[in-house]
Amino acid sequence: MGDMPGMSAAPAATLPLFAGLFAMWAIMMVAMMLPSAAPAILLYERVGQQTSASTEGRAQVVPAYVFASGYLISWTAFSAAAALLQLWLSSLDLVSTAAMKLTPAPAIALLLIAAGLYELSPWKRACLSLCRSPAQYFSRHWRPGIGGALRLGIMHGVTCIGCCWMLMLLLFVGGVMNLGWIALLAAVALVQKLAPWGPAASRLLGFGLMIAGVTVLGLHWMLPGTL
Numbered sequence: 001m002g003d004m005p006g007m008s009a010a011p012a013a014t015l016p017l018f019a020g021l022f023a024m025w026a027i028m029m030v031a032m033m034l035p036s037a038a039p040a041i042l043l044y045e046r047v048g049q050q051t052s053a054s055t056e057g058r059a060q061v062v063p064a065y066v067f068a069s070g071y072l073i074s075w076t077a078f079s080a081a082a083a084l085l086q087l088w089l090s091s092l093d094l095v096s097t098a099a100m101k102l103t104p105a106p107a108i109a110l111l112l113i114a115a116g117l118y119e120l121s122p123w124k125r126a127c128l129s130l131c132r133s134p135a136q137y138f139s140r141h142w143r144p145g146i147g148g149a150l151r152l153g154i155m156h157g158v159t160c161i162g163c164c165w166m167l168m169l170l171l172f173v174g175g176v177m178n179l180g181w182i183a184l185l186a187a188v189a190l191v192q193k194l195a196p197w198g199p200a201a202s203r204l205l206g207f208g209l210m211i212a213g214v215t216v217l218g219l220h221w222m223l224p225g226t227l
Contacts, residue, residue, distance in 0.1 A: 014087065017087065018083055018084070018087055021083035021086055021087065022079055022080055022083040024083075024176070024177075025078075025079035025080075025082045025083050025086075025176075026075075026076050026079040028079075028171075028176075028182060029075040029076070029078060029079050029168070030072060030075065031182075031186070032168070032182065032185065032186040032189065033075055033160060033164070033186075033189065034068075034071075034072070035186070035190060036131075036160075036186075036189050036190045036193045036194065037068070037071055037156070037160065039134070039194065040071075040131075040134040040156060041064050041067060041068050041071070042064070043134055043135060043138065044064050044067045044138065044149070044152070044153075045063075045064035047135075047138055047142070048062055048064070048149075062144075062145065062146055062148070062149040066146055066149040066150055066153070067149045067150070067152060067153040067156075068153060069150065069153060070149065070150040070151065070152065070153020070154040070155075070156070070157060071153040071154070071156055071157040071160070072153075072157070073150075073153070073154055073157065074153075074154050074156075074157025074158050074160070074161055075157055075160075075161065078161050078165065078168070082168065082169075085169075086100070086172075086176070089102070089172070094107055095172060099175050099177075099178075100172075100175055100176035100177050101171075101172055101173060101174065101175040101176065101178075102172045102173060105216055105217070105219075105220035106217060106220060108173055108213075108216055109213045109214070109216040109217035109220065110213065110217075111169065111170070111172065111173060111213070112170075112173065112209050112210070112212050112213030112216065113209070113210050113213035113214065113217075114166065114213075115166040115167065115169065115170055115206075115209050116205075116206045116207065116208070116209030116210035116211075116212075116213060117206070117210065118166040118206075119166070119202050119203065119205050119206030119209065120203060120206040120207075123162060124162075124163065124166075124202065125199070125202075126162075127159050127160070127162035127163035128163045128192060128193070128198070128199060128202060129199075130159045130163075131156075131159060131160055131163050131193050132193055132194075132198060132199075134156065137156070137159070138152065141155060163189075163192070163193070164189050164192075167185055167188060167189055168185070170185060171185065188201075188205065192205075
């Protein structure tokens, strides 16, 4: 953090600011991502009960909240990274303090285009496929006990981050504290993970984001001052 412009001068003031931003991002990530993880959490509970029944109780039944805790640990780590990113962008005067969103039109356009490209990438497809079909993923990585449940939850959370991290960074476009924008992005993640046509929606969103980014960039160049 000391290498970031504007942060080395007042480290004592920066730490409370980071703590506040981290808490804000962590609460948002829990509210946005936990609903889409509910099917995987319920599946973990059913698999654990079936495993215990098949072994006549010899296998320890680990509560589903342990798996969910691992999932949230991954998103908590993402929240810390997002808070640091926001601090850095603010130090460069790229994110407004009041609205908590990107202000330069070229930065908005580049983020939209990058998010669109990622929606069409093989990494997005692979992570989305794992998020949509957790049963096969669980069967490959299942480990007994509390440690196994926590590990599996963290791994599932990392996969989910691989699927949705660019969507979450779009909060910088509509405003990090814009409740309508937050609800929209949460709904997009939910549809992609749970709806039968989720993969198609992801591809359509990718093209839409790129078109939006190019449009913002074009308007900025042709009509300077309007964006």
